Amino acid sequence: MKETEKTLVFNKLLDQYNYLGLPKESIDEDADFTIHNLKDIHLIIPYQSPVYRTNFFSFVFVKNGSGKYTTDEQLFEIKPGTVYFTNPGHFKSFEWRTLEEVYLITLSESFLKENVHADIFDEFPFLLAETVPPRVLGPAVFAEFEQLYQQINTAYFSDSVYKNRMIGSLFVVLLLKVKEYFWKDYNPIYEGNRSSQIVKDFKKTLEKHYRQLAAGEVQLLFRVQDYADAQHLHPNYLNNVIKSKTGKAVGTWISEKTIAEAKAMLQNSAISIKEVAYRLGFSEATNFSNYFKKHTDLSPVLYRKQQAGPAS
Incomplete structure (x- = not known):
């Protein structure tokens, strides 16, 4: 193809x-x-x-x-x-x-x-x-x-x-x-061509970074440059490989991952929206709300309300 x-x-x-x-x-x-x-x-x-x-x-x-x-x-x-x-x-x-x-x-x-x-x-x-x-x-x-x-x-x-x-x-x-x-002994980092290895390493770094964000271990959201640095690659080269192999640019992977993590956190009513924003690397809750609404057409408040369902 x-x-x-x-x-x-x-x-x-x-x-x-x-x-x-x-x-x-x-x-x-x-x-x-x-x-x-x-x-x-x-x-x-x-x-x-x-x-x-x-x-x-x-x-x-x-x-x-x-x-x-x-x-x-x-x-x-x-x-x-x-x-x-x-x-x-x-x-x-x-x-x-x-x-x-x-x-x-x-x-x-x-x-x-x-x-x-x-x-x-x-x-x-x-x-x-x-x-x-x-x-x-x-x-x-x-x-x-x-x-x-x-x-x-x-x-x-x-x-x-x-x-x-x-x-x-x-x-x-x-x-x-x-x-x-x-898949008991399966290791996703297995032999293959260089492009495949880059994709696997990128996905692992992406997942690890968002776990650290959710746990409060890091505060800054990784950019394309950070993912490239993790593999000692030029950001344009990384983006070209990821897009050609997956159909999505690194920036798209980042935004989709951010929204997926945000939705998971918003399911937990014990975490305030301000805290969700902070954990995902946003300096202001307003910036996070605008970002979330841009990608979902819902505000974080409305998304949380919908997930909670009708009051009993």
Whole structure:
């Protein structure tokens, strides 16, 4: 895939299904989490998707189906028992030749941090990997995953006020099983070409810096120059590599990460908006409020109020 070609970019699964003309009745337009059986979506088989990028994580559990998918320039076959995931920022496409029971889970980084694990990438570093090959599991092991994604599916379509907490807890177990069965010894910093290594190091530095900001260990927000200095690179070169490999400039990664962290902190009503601003490197709460509203169309106060739900 050449960078000069126009590539579709989707921030939510609903955007992707809208563009592709696929059924979307079961998808909440405001949700940062979705789950469904792809058989209910792809009514005409075989199906071939265009090349696109997403800004969310996807987990696919293939009980009965076949096809293939690509991520960047790598092609993988799909058959019964396959489990795989993809993370934001890469070229993707997929093809289904047969499709009976294949569950897709998508979720945002904000959802992961708010409902699954506050230090999600520290606990599950393989989520930062640029490309992780799929695995084909035996029936007994796959059944363990099936039980979990079916429980997640039940929770997702329930009316419980604790729905997201239940999904989050079940997803922790699911990720632990991923870690146990086929990524126990996985290290996202593995051999590869120089560009891939730069992307991995950038993502690790980005995640570490925001953990330090959230913990109050540092006060200044990193700029592009700081991320370049961490790898002894010129900032223009770093930006070119990151943009060519992920489709997003370093500045976009920084702004999206800042908003994701802000949303996670605003979920905690014990932290004042002024404190959120301070922890994220803003000298004034007003600057933070303007920044947050620019990227979300909501003020921090209104976002917090919406997340809290109606007063009981």
